[in-house]
Amino acid sequence: MSPSSASKTPTIQDVARRAGVSAATVSRALSAPEKVSDSTRAKVTEAVEATGYAINQAARSLRMREARTILVAIPNMGNPFYSTIMDSVVREATLRGYGVLVANRVGNDPTQWLRDYFSSNRADGLLLFDASLELGHLPEPPRQKGLLPLVLSCDEIIDGGFNLVMTDNRAGAERATRHLIDQGHTRIGHICGRLVHQFPNERLLGFQDAMRKAGLPIRQDWLFPGDHSMVAGVDAGDRFLALSDRPTALFCANDESMIGFLSRTRAHGIECPRDISLVGFDDINIAENYWPPLTTMRQPRNELGRVATATLIDILEGTAPSGEGLRIVLPSELIVRSSTAPLPATRQAVGL
Structure with a gap:
């Protein structure tokens, strides 16, 4: 092979000659391989590898608009x-x-x-x-x-x-809240996610579904506004600490807001799950290695x-x-870790 031919960029015609098919067949095999036979696809694949042909994606985009x-x-x-x-x-x-x-x-x-x-x-x-x-x-x-x-x-x-x-989201939120109910909690609040365009937040709806099915009250002062951020969790922690009558458990719309809540309340002597059980949503990478490890709904x-x-x-x-x-x-999927625990019988008895 001469130096000039060795340096020449392979074309689709080179692939076609090598494979013994038309250039149109090569194009079809590359753009819609399901439309050609297995044997033809194998010939074209071998020819592409042998010639070093690379599809000019920019040119293809121009042709295809x-x-x-x-x-x-x-x-x-x-x-x-x-x-x-x-x-x-x-x-x-x-x-x-x-x-x-x-x-x-x-x-x-x-x-x-x-x-x-x-x-x-x-x-x-x-x-x-x-x-x-x-x-x-x-x-x-x-x-x-x-x-x-x-x-x-x-x-x-x-x-x-x-x-x-x-x-x-709605079914997962209901499952997360039901886990808290199964642990004996009846005084349950929620750190909400974003509310946008006036559409209902699916995780809030799931929380409400579980509470209603269990015959439990949904208290407005235990619904903390949020936007899925850690800062919103910190703010929810401040609102929680200001309450004279507090829930014993919270379903958090996501793990980040849950971590923000934990950091703020722990600084004021509130321990999880001793004083409050928490379940989140997402199962972000840190959830398993945070303290306590987070009970959460794992999104795929x-x-x-x-x-x-x-x-x-x-x-x-x-x-x-x-x-x-x-x-x-x-x-x-519900992933149960250490941030949730059964409500002690003494607290159940006095409604705390």
Whole structure:
């Protein structure tokens, strides 16, 4: 082989000659391998490896008028809950030949960044973990089989026919609260999550479901406002300490707010689970190694990121089921550790 031919960048025609098929067949085998036979796919794969051919993704995007990129919007880059999810998102997108852009909630108008990307065709679809964004202000990209190339994965169910991939937040919250009831607690409060767009928070609803089914009162002074942050947990701790009549247990909307609550109340002599039992939601990485180790509802974060990404790409590629809006619900799991304990009989007897 001459130096000039050795340095020449392999083309799809080179692959076709090596495989003994047409260039169109090579293109079909690379873009839609399920549409060619196993033997043809094997020939093309061998030819690609032998020639060193690499798909020019930028050129493909120009021809297809696609960015081959998905945009992921998250509410807080610093929240450890999202690290595992983002790892799964990037892995799945890469396997499917897509790039990933990440938008963190910043500025007075966090949807502006998203609008810019959609209007400039720099992203094909949106994977949304931030329910606070104003979806109505985004330009609507072309639908595939009636489905918007947008997948929501939040702890609120948002109306409007959007595609949802989420954990069973309401059922999980009910299970977490029922665990406290099974431990003998009847005086139970809740650190709430975000309330956005006037949609009901699923974990608050699950807490209320469990309390009503057990015939227990839902006291407004034991519902502490929150936004899934550690600071909100600290604030809930201050509100708890100011009460003259306190609950013996709390269901916390997530682990971060639970940790904030623990840090503030422990500084004032309140010990968990001696004085109060706590159960959270998410099972973030530190939950098992915090003190006390946190009882919590484990979200399948790896699966959540993978399934949400796969669903969005299926929509983009036209292989998702037709419909007005997809809904995929993944189960959470109760992980019992040391932050919950049975209420002592003496406290049950006096209603403390």
